Amino acid sequence: MDLDEKFMRLALDEAFRASERGEVPIGAVVVAGGRIIGRGHNLVETLTDPTAHAEMQAITAATAELGGKYLTDCTLYVTLEPCPMCAAAMGWAQLGRLVYGADDEKRGFSTFFESRRPAEGGERAEKKLLHPKTEVTRGVLAEECAAPIKKFFQNRRN
Amino acid sequence: MDLDEKFMRLALDEAFRASERGEVPIGAVVVAGGRIIGRGHNLVETLTDPTAHAEMQAITAATAELGGKYLTDCTLYVTLEPCPMCAAAMGWAQLGRLVYGADDEKRGFSTFFESRRPAEGGERAEKKLLHPKTEVTRGVLAEECAAPIKKFFQNRRN
Numbered sequence: 001m002d003l004d005e006k007f008m009r010l011a012l013d014e015a016f017r018a019s020e021r022g023e024v025p026i027g028a029v030v031v032a033g034g035r036i037i038g039r040g041h042n043l044v045e046t047l048t049d050p051t052a053h054a055e056m057q058a059i060t061a062a063t064a065e066l067g068g069k070y071l072t073d074c075t076l077y078v079t080l081e082p083c084p085m086c087a088a089a090m091g092w093a094q095l096g097r098l099v100y101g102a103d104d105e106k107r108g109f110s111t112f113f114e115s116r117r118p119a120e121g122g123e124r125a126e127k128k129l130l131h132p133k134t135e136v137t138r139g140v141l142a143e144e145c146a147a148p149i150k151k152f153f154q155n156r157r158n
Numbered sequence: 159m160d161l162d163e164k165f166m167r168l169a170l171d172e173a174f175r176a177s178e179r180g181e182v183p184i185g186a187v188v189v190a191g192g193r194i195i196g197r198g199h200n201l202v203e204t205l206t207d208p209t210a211h212a213e214m215q216a217i218t219a220a221t222a223e224l225g226g227k228y229l230t231d232c233t234l235y236v237t238l239e240p241c242p243m244c245a246a247a248m249g250w251a252q253l254g255r256l257v258y259g260a261d262d263e264k265r266g267f268s269t270f271f272e273s274r275r276p277a278e279g280g281e282r283a284e285k286k287l288l289h290p291k292t293e294v295t296r297g298v299l300a301e302e303c304a305a306p307i308k309k310f311f312q313n314r315r316n
Contacts, residue, residue: 085246
């Protein structure tokens with residue numbers, strides 16, 4: 001079985017936990033050396049905390065588990081493309097690899113331009129929300145990851 | 159006394175608390191109706207959590223205090239220009255007003271371009287890390303806010 005799919009299914013389990021609480025169903029896991037070291041699901045409504053995204057919970061859990069603030073040798077799996085807040089958090093953590101399921105056309109970090117502005121001395125500086133060394137894989141179980149989110153918003157409109 | 163300066167001095171008190179713990183001295187307070195409803199200082203090393211910036215702590219404290227996830231009628235004071243993670247968190251919280259002290263030339267959110275990419279149908283969509291309605295005031299007690307941060311990094315190099 002494909003390892004990325006295996007771990008994305010565990011992120012989907014986390015998304016299911018979010019939906020059980022009436023939260024937008026998004027889940028994440030952080031993996032190091034084939035082992036899950038952090039889990040998280042969206043808890044924005046439960047905690048009335050706009051920063052309580054699945055990825056933030058998973059990053060905080062993983063760094064607590066490791067006892068260090070970097071996730072250089074880790075892969076974070078998340079069912080939806082991260083927003084700029086979560087992407088920048090991954091940047092601070094120097095995440096090794098990011099794997100996500102469905103694209104987020106509205107708020108996904110990839111819909112924000114990577115910065116490119118003149119730095120001092122006339123040079124051009126390139127900046128990314130993610131760490132420049134973070135590898136990115138998108139589209140793993142994309143439809144399975146998107147389905148519960150679509151269903152959530154359809155139900156809310158009815 | 160200037161109200162912005164008054165609250166920035168309280169954010170500076172928070173920065174001092176961070177420095178007492180050996181953290182990069184950055185502090186933040188959230189104010190609503192003239193009252194502080196959330197405080198925070200940088201706790202990245204103490205919590206070994208790369209997301210534990212002063213602003214994130216203050217936002218989480220303020221929304222917990224309010225029992226809601228929006229900070230529409232609030233002002234957040236922070237001693238250093240927020241990074242993209244914190245700016246995007248303020249975006250999710252629909253923060254009413256952001257006041258910051260010193261500029262962060264390296265990692266400040268304003269050094270990241272606001273996105274502008276073609277949306278579906280050929281239109282151009284503009285996006286910001288902050289909420290589009292958030293008012294921004296910069297440079298309040300800028301030198302006083304920058305001084306402890308400069309000192310921190312000078313000491314670390316010695």
